[in-house]
Amino acid sequence: MFVLIWIILLYSVRATDANSGAPIWSTQHCQNLRSGYYCITLIDGNITAEAGLCVVIPCSFTTGYYFSPTNVVWFKCEATKKKCVDSDIIFHTTNFNKVQTTFKGRVSLLEPDLDQRNCSIIINDLQESDSGLYQLRVNGFLNYLSNGITFPSRSAVFVRGLSKKPSVVIPLLTEGQQTNLTCTAPGLCSGSRPEITWTWRGNGESSSQITENITDFHTEDLTPFTQRHSSTLTFNPSSEHHGTNITCKVSFTGGITTEETVMLNVSYVKEVKITGDTSVREGETLNLTCSVDSFPPSDVMWAKFGTENLLQNDSSTHLQEEQGISSVSISNVTLDVSGLYICTAKHGNKTLSKTVNITVPYKREPQIIGNLSLKEGDDLNLTCTAESFPPSVISWIRNSVRGIYLHNDTGSATLFISNVTAEDSGRYICTAEYQDETVTLHADVKVFWFSNILKGSGCVLQLNILTCVCISEGDPLPTIKWPLLEDRTEYSVLTSVSNNTINSTVSLTVENQENMSVECFSSNENGEANKRFTAEQDSITNKADQSKTIIDTVSRLEVIIAFLTGVLLSAIICCLGMKCYRMKQKNSGYLDETLEMRNSQEDPLIYERQAVQDNQTKDQDRSENGATASEKVFPEPNGGPNDVEYANIDFSKLKRRSARKAAKEQENTASEYAEIKIRVKEETKVSEEVKTLEGKEEELLMDDEEEIKDCVLEEQGGQVEAVYSTVKEALDEI
Numbered sequence: 179m180f181v182l183i184w185i186i187l188l189y190s191v192r193a194t195d196a197n198s199g200a201p202i203w204s205t206q207h208c209q210n211l212r213s214g215y216y217c218i219t220l221i222d223g224n225i226t227a228e229a230g231l232c233v234v235i236p237c238s239f240t241t242g243y244y245f246s247p248t249n250v251v252w253f254k255c256e257a258t259k260k261k262c263v264d265s266d267i268i269f270h271t272t273n274f275n276k277v278q279t280t281f282k283g284r285v286s287l288l289e290p291d292l293d294q295r296n297c298s299i300i301i302n303d304l305q306e307s308d309s310g311l312y313q314l315r316v317n318g319f320l321n322y323l324s325n326g327i328t329f330p331s332r333s334a335v336f337v338r339g340l341s342k343k344p345s346v347v348i349p350l351l352t353e354g355q356q357t358n359l360t361c362t363a364p365g366l367c368s369g370s371r372p373e374i375t376w377t378w379r380g381n382g383e384s385s386s387q388i389t390e391n392i393t394d395f396h397t398e399d400l401t402p403f404t405q406r407h408s409s410t411l412t413f414n415p416s417s418e419h420h421g422t423n424i425t426c427k428v429s430f431t432g433g434i435t436t437e438e439t440v441m442l443n444v445s446y447v448k449e450v451k452i453t454g455d456t457s458v459r460e461g462e463t464l465n466l467t468c469s470v471d472s473f474p475p476s477d478v479m480w481a482k483f484g485t486e487n488l489l490q491n492d493s494s495t496h497l498q499e500e501q502g503i504s505s506v507s508i509s510n511v512t513l514d515v516s517g518l519y520i521c522t523a524k525h526g527n528k529t530l531s532k533t534v535n536i537t538v539p540y541k542r543e544p545q546i547i548g549n550l551s552l553k554e555g556d557d558l559n560l561t562c563t564a565e566s567f568p569p570s571v572i573s574w575i576r577n578s579v580r581g582i583y584l585h586n587d588t589g590s591a592t593l594f595i596s597n598v599t600a601e602d603s604g605r606y607i608c609t610a611e612y613q614d615e616t617v618t619l620h621a622d623v624k625v626f627w628f629s630n631i632l633k634g635s636g637c638v639l640q641l642n643i644l645t646c647v648c649i650s651e652g653d654p655l656p657t658i659k660w661p662l663l664e665d666r667t668e669y670s671v672l673t674s675v676s677n678n679t680i681n682s683t684v685s686l687t688v689e690n691q692e693n694m695s696v697e698c699f700s701s702n703e704n705g706e707a708n709k710r711f712t713a714e715q716d717s718i719t720n721k722a723d724q725s726k727t728i729i730d731t732v733s734r735l736e737v738i739i740a741f742l743t744g745v746l747l748s749a750i751i752c753c754l755g756m757k758c759y760r761m762k763q764k765n766s767g768y769l770d771e772t773l774e775m776r777n778s779q780e781d782p783l784i785y786e787r788q789a790v791q792d793n794q795t796k797d798q799d800r801s802e803n804g805a806t807a808s809e810k811v812f813p814e815p816n817g818g819p820n821d822v823e824y825a826n827i828d829f830s831k832l833k834r835r836s837a838r839k840a841a842k843e844q845e846n847t848a849s850e851y852a853e854i855k856i857r858v859k860e861e862t863k864v865s866e867e868v869k870t871l872e873g874k875e876e877e878l879l880m881d882d883e884e885e886i887k888d889c890v891l892e893e894q895g896g897q898v899e900a901v902y903s904t905v906k907e908a909l910d911e912i
């Protein structure tokens with residue numbers, strides 16, 4: 179047991195020469211006394227120790243044959259003292275009270291059995307003040323008498339500041355895998371238990387103490403006087419811990435501390451990162467860098483998708499690889515450079531990869547694909563493409579009667595119109611918008627369609643002139659033929675064209691006008707059409723005949739008007755005679771007032787039109803402005819009917835009135851005034867009047883004489899058919 183203790187203590191305590199520092203082995207010092215030889219074995223030179231730890235002073239002794247040791251006493255005294263006294267006692271096997279206060283509990287005898295003649299001691303919790311000379315005294319009995327011997331040889335101990343570090347054991351750290359860190363305090367002493375703490379410092383951060391992850395503080399007893407103190411830290415390492423420092427600090431009694439700091443190396447790998455401009459123009463240089471944050475560094479490689487081999491250095495490609503980083507540079511970029519590139523990183527058993535899409539912007543002129551010449555009823559299918567990157571925005575547009583066609587797409591746009599008609603012919607515009615540039619391209623679509631004969635075509639017969647019109651349309655413009663003209667030598671053809679419409683008019687003289695039909699034949703390269711027209715009697719001819727009759731009638735009316743003018747003059751003469759007659763009556767006193775009648779020659783048609791109106795509607799004109807004369811009735815002595823006496827009336831100022839107005843006024847006419855009747859009879863129609871002009875003149879003269887007689891009969895109170903008119907209405911009409 180004693181040998182094991184010595185082996186262990188040799189690792190923590192060693193004897194050195196104070197001058198040379200070379201190890202000095204132990205030496206036996208003996209003295210010959212009367213009772214025998216007394217020897218002590220001590221370490222030659224200084225025993226060096228560090229504060230906070232412990233020191234062992236090896237010692238063994240021998241005594242005379244008759245001396246029986248009972249206890250040992252260790253002193254610490256100055257070198258100037260030849261003999262240590264009781265106040266210098268640091269250890270006493272039987273009397274603890276004599277021990278100095280500063281050494282109580284810190285000094286122990288390695289072997290309590292003195293029969294083993296082992297006097298070695300261990301001093302724990304060393305202080306630098308513990309440096310000095312230590313001397314041994316052995317007490318016992320000699321020949322049954324109490325006696326003791328103090329060995330003159332002394333053991334020198336030198337305590338210096340603590341320089342030993344804790345031992346930190348760090349296994350292989352892998353991100354995400356829980357692990358244990360162990361810190362063991364320096365020294366194998368059995369003194370006070372030291373305090374062990376863990377601190378962690380991140381990059382550029384202050385230290386922070388770790389307490390929650392300390393799982394165990396362990397003290398291992400190697401021997402009764404030697405112990406090992408350690409602390410275990412359990413935590414989950416991550417990439418944040420890599421490259422950071424962790425410190426184990428051990429604090430001993432007396433404020434003595436020591437610490438050990440180690441750097442953590444955590445095996446980890448992050449995501450692959452690719453930097454560089456992923457869009458380059460033709461002729462420029464492509465620069466890409468692939469990096470992987472990992473420990474240990476990963477192997478990084480470049481490859482292009484679709485190729486089996488990795489990128490290699492050549493005339494245009496330059497690769498530069500470092501730990502965890504790989505850069506590729508491709509000069510004079512062409513369209514072939516565009517595509518998907520793969521960066522692969524190998525880290526241990528892991529393989530990571532990331533892709534990047536390299537684009538080379540470019541633009542080509544747009545193109546239109548499709549059939550531009552169509553027949554009516556076909557489908558229009560036009561595709562406008564503009565090869566570019568990024569893709570161009572393509573649009574189709576056309577203004578037409580069927581609306582606006584707008585088809586937007588990316589890189590390509592298809593315009594589709596089913597069952598096209600002539601209205602779909604025209605220019606269609608394709609617009610390609612590429613970034614800030616706009617390019618337009620047009621397609622002229624031509625729709626060819628069959629000929630048709632339109633409404634409005636037909637034949638009209640005017641007298642013996644046959645006029646036929648044929649209107650046709652088509653694309654290309656059709657031609658019109660008249661089979662009727664094949665056997666004709668005299669005819670006229672007028673042709674006019676407007677857009678896709680042709681108008682052909684043929685005129686010729688025909689003799690046989692009954693059941694005549696004419697055929698129009700229209701044709702173009704897409705088809706033909708024909709239509710047969712039946713000649714119709716033109717209403718214009720009838721109207722012309724009616725117009726001629728009216729003209730003849732008007733010319734005859736001029737003769738009638740001249741005749742009627744003569745009749746009116748005769749009536750005026752008659753009226754003047756009547757006036758003279760009435761003037762005579764007035765002068766004789768039979769009349770109070772005179773009725774004056776006048777006929778104006780300013781408008782000779784008044785009489786004619788008035789006669790016609792009287793014959794058709796039997797209307798009677800009435801005056802609207804009031805009368806300027808009044809009538810008086812003088813009763814006969816025998817109670818017979820009264821005579822009517824007239825005032826002066828000027829009929830030359832009467833206005834023409836319509837038959838409707840005359841009829842309306844007739845309904846409201848009062849019969850309290852004089853009665854006047856003018857009747858003109860029309861014996862025959864206008865055509866008959868022309869043939870019997872002389873007979874009608876005689877009849878008109880007879881009618882005029884009858885009217886004069888009627889005027890005389892009215893004055894005499896004769897009974898005649900009368901049309902009533904008030905004097906007031908006659909004056910209003912003037």
